[in-house]
Amino acid sequence: MLWAAQLHAFAHGIAIDDAVVMPAQDGAAYAVGSVTGYYAPLCERAPALRHVRPVAWQRTALPRAAVPSDLHRALETSLRVCRIAHHDAAARVWAVATGGADPGYDGVPEALVSELPVGG
Numbered sequence: 488m489l490w491a492a493q494l495h496a497f498a499h500g501i502a503i504d505d506a507v508v509m510p511a512q513d514g515a516a517y518a519v520g521s522v523t524g525y526y527a528p529l530c531e532r533a534p535a536l537r538h539v540r541p542v543a544w545q546r547t548a549l550p551r552a553a554v555p556s557d558l559h560r561a562l563e564t565s566l567r568v569c570r571i572a573h574h575d576a577a578a579r580v581w582a583v584a585t586g587g588a589d590p591g592y593d594g595v596p597e598a599l600v601s602e603l604p605v606g607g
Contacts, residue, residue, distance in 0.1 A: 496568040501522055501540060506520075507519070508577075516551055518548070519546045519581065520542040522540055553583055558576050558579065
């Protein structure tokens with residue numbers, strides 16, 4: 488049932504303008520972008536490519552070394568669709584992806600990863 492929860496989160500738990508971080512298959516880089524549209528099932532595609540959300544990619548090969556090291560564990564979660572809340576991860580990765588410096592984190596520690604809500 489994990490696949491059903493993940494599909495539901497992908498279709499209904501992600502909002503337009505949410506940041507997206509996707510690891511490269513070889514683990515050496517990340518693609519970073521923002522969601523620009525709604526979920527669409529494309530039944531004519533191969534099963535692994537049927538579920539899509541349009542994304543405007545800001546960086547398609549942000550080197551893993553450019554991402555703050557304290558965020559690596561959170562970004563490499565086994566969940567495919569999740570909210571990364573650890574140490575302001577979204578804002579920090581976005582800053583680095585858009586050519587800025589990591590603003591760092593000075594707050595209270597949080598959970599590394601949380602699942603997106605499944606209810607709809």
